[in-house]
Amino acid sequence: xxxxxxxxxxxxxxxxxxxxxxxxxxxxxxxxxxxxxxxxxxxxxxxxxxxxxxxxxxxxxxxxxxxxxxxxxxxxxxxxxxxxxxxxxxxxxxxxxxxxxxxxxxxxxxxxxxxxxxxxxxxxxxxxxxxxxxxxxxxxxxxxxxxxxxxxxxxxxxxxxxxxxxxxxxxxxxxxxxxxxxxxxxxxxxxxxxxxxxxxxxxxxxxxxxxxxxxxxxxxxxxxxxxxxxxxxxxxxxxxxx
Amino acid sequence: xxxxxxxxxxxxxxxxxxxxxxxxxxxxxxxxxxxxxxxxxxxxxxxxxxxxxxxxxxxxxxxxxxxxxxxxxxxxxxxxxxxxxxxxxxxxxxxxxxxxxxxxxxxxxxxxxxxxxxxxxxxxxxxxxxxxxxxxxxxxxxxxxxxxxxxxxxxxxxxxxxxxxxxxxxxxxxxxxxxxxxxxxxxxxxxxxxxxxxxxxxxxxxxxxxxxxxxxxxxxxxxxxxxxxxxxxxxxxxxxxxxxxxxxxxxxxxxxxxxxx
Numbered sequence: 001x002x003x004x005x006x007x008x009x010x011x012x013x014x015x016x017x018x019x020x021x022x023x024x025x026x027x028x029x030x031x032x033x034x035x036x037x038x039x040x041x042x043x044x045x046x047x048x049x050x051x052x053x054x055x056x057x058x059x060x061x062x063x064x065x066x067x068x069x070x071x072x073x074x075x076x077x078x079x080x081x082x083x084x085x086x087x088x089x090x091x092x093x094x095x096x097x098x099x100x101x102x103x104x105x106x107x108x109x110x111x112x113x114x115x116x117x118x119x120x121x122x123x124x125x126x127x128x129x130x131x132x133x134x135x136x137x138x139x140x141x142x143x144x145x146x147x148x149x150x151x152x153x154x155x156x157x158x159x160x161x162x163x164x165x166x167x168x169x170x171x172x173x174x175x176x177x178x179x180x181x182x183x184x185x186x187x188x189x190x191x192x193x194x195x196x197x198x199x200x201x202x203x204x205x206x207x208x209x210x211x212x213x214x215x216x217x218x219x220x221x222x223x224x225x226x227x228x229x230x231x232x233x234x235x236x237x238x239x240x241x242x
Numbered sequence: 243x244x245x246x247x248x249x250x251x252x253x254x255x256x257x258x259x260x261x262x263x264x265x266x267x268x269x270x271x272x273x274x275x276x277x278x279x280x281x282x283x284x285x286x287x288x289x290x291x292x293x294x295x296x297x298x299x300x301x302x303x304x305x306x307x308x309x310x311x312x313x314x315x316x317x318x319x320x321x322x323x324x325x326x327x328x329x330x331x332x333x334x335x336x337x338x339x340x341x342x343x344x345x346x347x348x349x350x351x352x353x354x355x356x357x358x359x360x361x362x363x364x365x366x367x368x369x370x371x372x373x374x375x376x377x378x379x380x381x382x383x384x385x386x387x388x389x390x391x392x393x394x395x396x397x398x399x400x401x402x403x404x405x406x407x408x409x410x411x412x413x414x415x416x417x418x419x420x421x422x423x424x425x426x427x428x429x430x431x432x433x434x435x436x437x438x439x440x441x442x443x444x445x446x447x448x449x450x451x452x453x454x455x456x457x458x459x460x461x462x463x464x465x466x467x468x469x470x471x472x473x474x475x476x477x478x479x480x481x482x483x484x485x486x487x488x489x490x491x492x493x494x495x496x497x498x499x500x501x502x503x
Contacts, residue, residue: 176502
């Protein structure tokens with residue numbers, strides 16, 4: 001860092017505490033759970049690599065089939081075909097995800113943090129503009145960078161809502177849970193429907209994570225990653241009045 | 243231990259995500275199938291069993307029973323479908339006329355029951371969904387003798403804690419002969435009204451591919467908990483000495499003893 005830069009810094013840049021410690025810890029645990037669940041989930045899928053709606057399996061006309069091999073072994077956990085081990089990973093990290101998610105959601109809802117993510121009427125009107133800005137990879141600077149834009153708000157809310165649904169669809173595949181809560185099977189329209197919906201919601205989250213990671217890189221990789229680890233996010237002060 | 247631990251890119255990524263600590267239980271190498279990792283992951287099974295049993299207990303909940311029109315036109319047979327064990331083939335050759343179900347172990351009154359004896363017990367008929375651990379489901383109607391009626395006739399001893407089922411089929415050929423199918427359930431599932439020893443499926447005697455002459459139904463768990471070709475039932479106080487000690491054929495091969503999910 002040059003002397004000129006050091007002299008300029010205190011006035012040019014502002015460091016803000018963007019993410020609370022709880023948010024950062026939950027985010028880290030969630031990231032580990034997500035990849036462990038995704039890859040062990042693909043292992044479990046490969047034991048019967050087809051999907052269909054309804055209560056029972058249609059072996060003749062599935063909705064989607066990756067028979068006979070399913071997803072490639074590099075995408076599964078463990079790498080070798082091993083349903084028993086895949087299930088161990090899946091259920092361990094499912095519990096971790098549920099407990100971690102319960103902590104995060106209580107913080108989000110009980111402390112009103114969800115207001116930061118709830119789109120206002122003017123947010124909704126600005127959707128076309130936000131799409132154009134994103135397509136040009138122009139991201140807000142200064143204080144505006146601290147506020148979530150409408151596309152971020154909608155994407156984060158959809159991802160946060162997808163997790164409980166995904167977990168419910170997963171639980172609906174359990175014969176014991178179905179006996180305890182018969183309404184769950186009806187809600188999803190059958191055990192095989194629940195399996196298909198579990199898969200579709202997971203696919204949605206994969207797409208979310210792909211876009212999320214791309215945006216992290218494009219809108220300032222180091223600043224974003226540092227803010228998710230230490231909480232501190234750097235903004236440029238000269239844009240304050242912009 | 244000679245197994246080479248291969249660090250794949252994916253597993254390296256997972257390890258990094260885990261902060262290099264939580265997951266690398268076997269030292270600094272990450273192996274998704276290492277015994278140490280599996281032992282930690284297995285702790286989730288006890289949590290699942292405890293929570294699911296707590297949810298099921300207050301209402302002694304029954305598995306959903308379907309309508310006759312819901313019965314699957316095709317029910318996939320899985321595991322053994324034609325046991326080639328000589329004793330079984332002999333029994334099947336004369337329609338199981340000389341076959342007897344042995345009931346023993348920790349009981350005061352060991353029994354040998356013919357199919358006619360089992361049919362003489364007040365039966366239960368149920369149309370239920372069969373959920374395989376692989377992910378598929380089929381619906382069928384099952385008729386059989388409630389397991390508890392049989393165990394009551396055999397008079398369980400106080401120290402009995404599990405019921406073990408020994409089957410005719412060898413699912414895996416192995417030198418030490420532990421490839422025979424067997425299963426164990428505890429008394430909570432044994433006493434459940436839908437837990438039956440089924441001799442009929444969809445109104446016809448059980449076919450060989452579905453477990454003739456007798457298979458167990460445990461409707462709130464996955465298919466591998468419902469052994470086919472049941473030859474002998476024993477009341478036991480533990481299963482450490484059976485097979486490889488994990489309580490069943492598939493359990494010995496890494497699957498959970500409690501298969502509620």
